[in-house]
Amino acid sequence: MSLDPIRQDLIPFLASYLPPEQHNIENKPFVTLTYAQSIDARISLGPGIRTSISDVETKVMTHYLRYHHDGILIGSGTVLADDPGLNCKWHPDVAESKLSEYSPRPIILDPSQKWRFIGSKMYDLFKNGEGKSPIIVVSEKPQVEEEYIDYLIIDGHQGRIDWKTLVDRLSNEFGIKSIMVEGGAFVINELLLRDDIVDSLIVTVGSTYLGEDGVQVSPKKAISLIDADWWKGKKDSIMAARLVPRTN
Numbered sequence: 241m242s243l244d245p246i247r248q249d250l251i252p253f254l255a256s257y258l259p260p261e262q263h264n265i266e267n268k269p270f271v272t273l274t275y276a277q278s279i280d281a282r283i284s285l286g287p288g289i290r291t292s293i294s295d296v297e298t299k300v301m302t303h304y305l306r307y308h309h310d311g312i313l314i315g316s317g318t319v320l321a322d323d324p325g326l327n328c329k330w331h332p333d334v335a336e337s338k339l340s341e342y343s344p345r346p347i348i349l350d351p352s353q354k355w356r357f358i359g360s361k362m363y364d365l366f367k368n369g370e371g372k373s374p375i376i377v378v379s380e381k382p383q384v385e386e387e388y389i390d391y392l393i394i395d396g397h398q399g400r401i402d403w404k405t406l407v408d409r410l411s412n413e414f415g416i417k418s419i420m421v422e423g424g425a426f427v428i429n430e431l432l433l434r435d436d437i438v439d440s441l442i443v444t445v446g447s448t449y450l451g452e453d454g455v456q457v458s459p460k461k462a463i464s465l466i467d468a469d470w471w472k473g474k475k476d477s478i479m480a481a482r483l484v485p486r487t488n
C-alpha cells in the first residue's frame with residue numbers, strides 16, 4: 241500500500257496523546273498502546289493471518305506514530321504471523337532517505353526464542369539502512385546468539401514477563417523513553433488492564449467485519465476509558481483515549 245501524506249487534522253487530534261517532548265527521564269517510559277480492529281473487535285482474520293484493516297489514511301498515521309517513539313513492541317505471535325518491518329516509512333518533515341534514523345527500535349517479546357532475525361523483513365530493512373535492529377526479550381540466554389541483536393534476558397513468573405520490569409529495563413539499559421505497543425491480541429488484552437503501564441490508547445476502527453474466526457481483542461475484565469476523542473476518516477475512524485487509573 242503506498243502512503244499518502246497525513247490528513248492535516250490528524251496532527252492536532254493526536255498531539256495530546258503522543259509522548260511529551262520533555263518526558264521526564266526519571267519516569268517510566270511513555271507507553272502508547274495502538275492497533276487496528278474491525279467493527280467486531282477482530283485484529284486479524286485468524287491466528288497467523290496477516291490482515292490489512294487500516295485504510296491509506298490511517299496506515300500513514302501508524303508511521304507518524306512510529307516516528308514519535310523510541311521503541312516499537314510486539315509479541316512473538318505477531319512477529320511470526322506478520323513478518324513485519326516495524327520501521328518508519330513516512331513523516332511530513334523528514335526526507336525518506338533519513339527516516340531510518342527516526343525509526344523506532346523494534347522490541348520483540350519472544351521468551352521461548354521461536355523467531356529468527358536473519359531471513360526476516362526486519363533484517364532486510366536493517367541491512368539496507370531502512371530500519372533498526374531489534375531487542376529480543378527472552379527468558380534465558382540463547383544458546384546461539386544472532387548477530388546485530390540485543391538480547392534482554394528477563395526471567396518471568398510461569399513464562400510471563402512482568403511489564404513494569406520490562407519497561408524499566410528498556411529505559412535503563414537501552415535509553416528507551418517511549419514505546420509504541422502494536423500488538424497482537426495477547427499483548428493488547430494484557431495491557432488494556434495496565435493503567436500503570438499504558439499512557440495513551442489509539443485504536444483505528446476499520447469499516448469491516450472479520451468474523452468469528454478472527455483474533456479478538458477483549459480484555460478479561462470490563463475497563464473504562466477517559467479523555468476519549470474520535471477522528472473520522474473516509475473509511476476508518478480513530479479513537480484516542482486513556483485508561484482509567486485503578487483505585488486499589
Ligand SMILES: NC(=O)C1=CN([C@@H]2O[C@H](COP(=O)(O)OP(=O)(O)OC[C@H]3O[C@@H](n4cnc5c(N)ncnc54)[C@H](O)[C@@H]3O)[C@@H](O)[C@H]2O)C=CC1
Pocket residue numbers: 274275276277283284286287288289290291293314315316317318319321322349350351352396399400401402403422423424425426427428430455
Ligand atoms: N490489526 C492490528 O493492529 C494487529 C494485528 N495483529 C495480529 O494479531 C495476531 C497475533 O496475536 P497473538 O497471537 O495474540 O500474539 P501476540 O503478538 O500478542 O504474541 C503473544 C506471545 O507474545 C509473548 N508474550 C506476550 N506477553 C508476554 C508476557 N507478559 N510475558 C512473556 N511473553 C509474553 C508470548 O510468547 C505470547 O505467546 C496476528 O494474527 C497478527 O496479524 C498484531 C498486531 C497488530
Ligand SMILES: Nc1nc(O)c(N)c(N[C@@H]2O[C@H](COP(=O)(O)O)[C@@H](O)[C@H]2O)n1
Pocket residue numbers: 275276290291292293294298299302314318319322323324325326327422423444
Ligand atoms: N495500524 C495497523 N493497521 C493494520 O491494518 C494492521 N494490520 C496493523 N498491523 C501492525 O503493523 C505491523 C506491520 O508493520 P509493517 O507494515 O510490516 O511495518 C504488524 O505486524 C502489526 O503490528 N497495523
